[in-house]
Amino acid sequence: MSVVFACVDADTLGGVQQVTHTLAQGLAERGHEVHVIGLHRAAAPFRYVERPRYHHHVVSRRTLAEPGHVLARRRADRRLKELLRRIRPGYAVMTSPSVVARMSRLLPSAFRPIGQYHGSYDHASACWHLGSIKKHYPALDQAVFLSEDDAWRFAEHALLPNARALPNPLPVWPEEVSALQAPRVLGVGRLEGVKRFDRLISAFARSDVPRPWELHLIGDGAERERLRAHAAGEGVGDRVVFRGLLPAACLAREYLDASIVCLTSEHEGLPIVLLESAAHGVPSVAFDVSGGVRQAGSVLVPPGDVDAFAAELARLAASAAERRRLGADARARAEAFRLDHVLDRWESMFAHIDR
Template sequence: MSVVFACLDADTLGGVQQVTHTLAQGLAGRGHEVHVIGLERSRSPFRYVDRPLYHRHVTGTRRRLRRLLGAIEPGYAVMTSPSVVARLSKLLPPGFRPIGQYHGSYDHARGCWHLASIRRHYLHLDQAVFLTEDDARLFSEHALLPNVWTLPNPLPCWPERLSTLTAPRVLGVGRLEGVKRFDRLISAFARSRLPPPWELHLIGDGGELERLREHARREGVGDRVVFRGPVPAARMPAEYLDASVLGLTSEHEGLPIVLLESAAHGVPSVAFDVSGGVRRAGPVLVPPGDVDAFAAVLAELAGSLGERRRLGADARARAEAFRLDHVLDGWERLFAHIER
């Protein structure tokens, strides 16, 4: 049977989109007929896979969506967010087995409208898929879901080369938007008092760019915070190879791909302790919002190549569980479970 992944917007730069295209390419490579559907068109399309083995669609209207789904052989419909489940689950033609993903944590869901939507709409799906066992348990208990399943995000590839961890560079990766709180990473870098030639490189684009530039100037590190803009997916391995530490200062996260990718390259990371997914990825954890504690860890890691190498080796060993083949095996086990 076919596998359909549906996103609100399938081609914007973001973790949900990266995971979707990675899974689509992997499952298509295993012989499945795979379709990725965007319900809306991206304003700034980003290409995750150079030579996709799967079909890509943008529908735009309910009529076009119905026509497209009617032309696809019924199979599994993976809806990647609560908003997609709410819009799409009632439109699926007979024969499709509906699966709802949630890429956030339970703690984030209960703080916004997501929990109510999951409680209302995911109950009636064949399966509700969450990122960690802890999240699945909490959703099962507090959203009264009998159909929970756990599948982590996958790494798009497994690198053979590792960072030497000798470059004086702290790396931050993600959309330059408020929820990612790169202002806190800039402040932590400034308060760590790392001497030149240490720099903070930020990869990504977004509406906070100019505000973050000004924030870096006010913090006294405007000449050592380098805004790199978006980097093509194929060039990201080189960025991790040139880094010695990765920093993640988001308000909330599910299971961040950037933590997994940095770990796979042997790069240690520091992150605010905001979700079970972050904890599972194995960074050095800092209390949420504690910029001074974050700065202290940055200073400690920058001052000890031996500690960077120890933590980087531990991180790479932990990242083995997120290799693409392991996660694809999990998806195929899920499909077989639904058929039973």
């Protein structure tokens, strides 16, 4: 049996894409025939796996942002159907409501359809996602969510009889942990509005964490210059360091050089940054926006409460002992997200579907 993962765009920098390539490589290394399909070309492709053991396909040469037309969509659908016909029967993992809505009707009958959702129930209910999930996911063999809390809420409130929790995996398990001595707060992610790094900068400024503490932001995006101006306006322009986009292989060093990791997104499912920081023994402060964040975060504050965030940031910066306690607890909890454990759960789900 083969395993197909399909994304709207499989190669842009993002959590969905990182998880997809991690799972694809892990399952391929276990002997499965694995295919990753991007329905659209990435405008700026990011390489997640240096030596992939899975097959990779891009259906449309257009990026998601480029205008399309009905004929182009039909041609792309024909290419997708032809591609699927050439792949051995197996499981088709569709990674978002958009992919499920488009692709499930094109699947050959030999494929067992599985729909993922990488967000939280709260985020889905605040936008069009919940309606699409209610419409399309009940007919699938399995609907997969990132936490037990979210799976339960979708089952109860969206009336999904096929809901199941499967967490995001850690790509690797580090043997080395941070000493938690460097005066550095770390934020990792796309510099886009939904990540709300402006709130993190404001919290860092209001925390009155003394020099030589700095806030390092790793990532790039459309908000970079606005965030730089915001840092200057908050009086911390010389202490907020914009590091840009780094290769995935370099991130381990960044966690080892950090003492606190922060997450201020408007919404998240199960953020990889919290799992990776926890695995490196680094405590985190995060807005309590989902069951996944509650699984992985060290210190949670009410969503959007910048003053509460600043207070917790100051508390951790002032106490190396508290950082060590929370970091050790985070690493112990992160064991459940090691890749082999998560792959075992995927294979268990495949066996359950076959029964």
